[in-house]
Amino acid sequence: xxxxxxxxxxxxxxxxxxxxxxxxxxxTLVELLVGAIMAFLIIxxxxxxxxxxxxxxxxxxxxxxxxxxxxxxxxxxxxxxSQAIYIYDQAGITATTAKLPPPPTxxxxxxxxxxxxxxxxxxxxPINSTVSAQTPTDCKSNAGQCNDTYVLSLVVYYQxxxxxxxxxxxxxxxxxxxxxxxxxxxxxxxxNPNSADPANPYYDAPGAxxxxxxxxxxxxxDINKPxxxxxxxxRFKDAEVLVNYIDHSQLTGISINPAECQTALGxxxxxxxxxxxxIPEKTLRIPPAPPDSVNSFYACVDxxxxxxxxxxxxxxxxxxxxxxxxxxxxSAYFPTxxxxxxxLGALGK
Numbered sequence: 638x639x640x641x642x643x644x645x646x647x648x649x650x651x652x653x654x655x656x657x658x659x660x661x662x663x664x665t666l667v668e669l670l671v672g673a674i675m676a677f678l679i680i681x682x683x684x685x686x687x688x689x690x691x692x693x694x695x696x697x698x699x700x701x702x703x704x705x706x707x708x709x710x711x712x713x714x715x716x717x718x719s720q721a722i723y724i725y726d727q728a729g730i731t732a733t734t735a736k737l738p739p740p741p742t743x744x745x746x747x748x749x750x751x752x753x754x755x756x757x758x759x760x761x762x763p764i765n766s767t768v769s770a771q772t773p774t775d776c777k778s779n780a781g782q783c784n785d786t787y788v789l790s791l792v793v794y795y796q797x798x799x800x801x802x803x804x805x806x807x808x809x810x811x812x813x814x815x816x817x818x819x820x821x822x823x824x825x826x827x828x829n830p831n832s833a834d835p836a837n838p839y840y841d842a843p844g845a846x847x848x849x850x851x852x853x854x855x856x857x858x859d860i861n862k863p864x865x866x867x868x869x870x871x872r873f874k875d876a877e878v879l880v881n882y883i884d885h886s887q888l889t890g891i892s893i894n895p896a897e898c899q900t901a902l903g904x905x906x907x908x909x910x911x912x913x914x915x916i917p918e919k920t921l922r923i924p925p926a927p928p929d930s931v932n933s934f935y936a937c938v939d940x941x942x943x944x945x946x947x948x949x950x951x952x953x954x955x956x957x958x959x960x961x962x963x964x965x966x967x968s969a970y971f972p973t974x975x976x977x978x979x980x981l982g983a984l985g986k
Contacts, residue, residue, distance in 0.1 A: 695957065700970055703882060703953035707974040710818065710880040714947055714976060717792060720754040721980030723863050724945050726938040727923045732864050737793055738821040738853070738873040743801045746819070749923050750794035750936045750947060753860060755787045755981065758827055761848065762786045766831045772840050773827050773848040789860065790824040791868065795876065796934040798885060806881055812959025815952055816883045818934060819876035823868055826850030844872075884933040884952035884971055886963035898922045898937030901946050901977070905939040946977040 718724070725733065730751050740746025760783045761773040776783035798816045799807060807814035827848040828838045838856070841849040850856065852872035859865065894900070898921035905921070906913040921937050924930040933950040950973045954961035963971055 696954070696970065699956040700953040700972065703951040703956070703970075704972045704974075706880050706882070707949050707951050707972055710949060711947065711974045711976040713879065714750070714794070715978050717754065718750075718752065718945055718947075718978040718980060720756060721752040721792075721943060721945075721978075722755050723860060724750075724752040724938050724940055724943055724980060725863070726940045727920050727925075729864060729940065730923060733867045736867040736870050738795075738823070738868075738876070740795055740797050741819070741876060743803070744797045744799050746795040746797045747924055747930070748793055748795055749934055750792075750938075750945065752792055752945070752980070753863065754790050754792055756790050756824070757785055757787055758848070759785045761827045762830055774846075786827060788825040788827060789858070790822050791854075793821040793823075794879070795819045795821070796883065797876075806878075809957070809959055812961075813885060815881060815955045816885045816931075816933065817881040818879045818883060818949070820879050821873060821876050823851050823853045823873065825854050825856075880949075880951075882952055882955055884950045884955075884963060885931050886933075886952070886961075886971075888927055888932055888963055893926050893932065895926070897926075898946070901937050902939045902942075902944060905942065907941075943980040944977065945980075946975065948973060948975040 730737075730748055733751070734748065737748055737751065758773070760776045762784045763776065764782055764784060773783075795818070796816050797819050799814045802810060803814065804810060806817055826839045826841065826843070829840045832838050839849060843850045843854065844852040851874060853868045853870065853874075855866045855869050857866045858868075896918055899905070899915065899918055902921060905916045907916050916939070919925060921939065923936045923938060926932065933952075935948055937946040938944070950971055952961055952963075953970045953972065954967070
């Protein structure tokens, strides 16, 4: 009996050792190679799909950001233009270019939208000479003792392009930098109604504070003669950038409506002569149509009716890559925004 039991235990122990040896043997090289190939065939397409999804999501995000930036820009311009009392057309800009602010250093710039606006300054003028508030600053602490007043401002919108690399506005760096829109404002000061000196009608000297005229403002300017004494020239404040990533691609193969501004503005007529004549497109459009411009920031202006239509085209792909020229097949990544505004009124009306 003991012998039989000993044989059974020995037989069972040998089977356990044999099974353990078989398990510990592991995978063969062929099996490992086959597994690696199968994993590669499965994972590689999945990685490509994930990368493509991430790139698509990034392009859609910059497209959305560009659209929002353009809409915010045209909304700001519309608000600005709504206060305009005189808007220069192409002929007016050409006649006054020498007196307009120059583009910043190391850039080239095209003035596109130039107009005079009337800006309200609240609680700035004492009611009369007996009121203790004798300056606009005093009016802030003397409620009910001052009236509102208006001052003139010359506003100029430029399309600016860098002539040397500018890391602030050209990211990613390299290639052709995008253009940006910058805004200048030259403002008159608050005039003292009790001043006895016609040569010095202001409370403070030019450039002294927020109520004083800007250094470049010309006090002799007459809105009824908008082409004369526009500014003093020089001593302009720095421009403020409104929006970046404006497209600067030459539109090849894209047809441009030769009468776009005439159609948009209702075919305006020049009635100063004996016989009314249509105002030509080259007078209404600022700047001229391609190939003389890139057509990404332009305005259609009817000075006689004080109406302007402004169009912007962005370049969302330039936020991701340097070779981002306009492509009609990718037009969705070059969004546009337009706005048409009539100012407060026209001269003599």
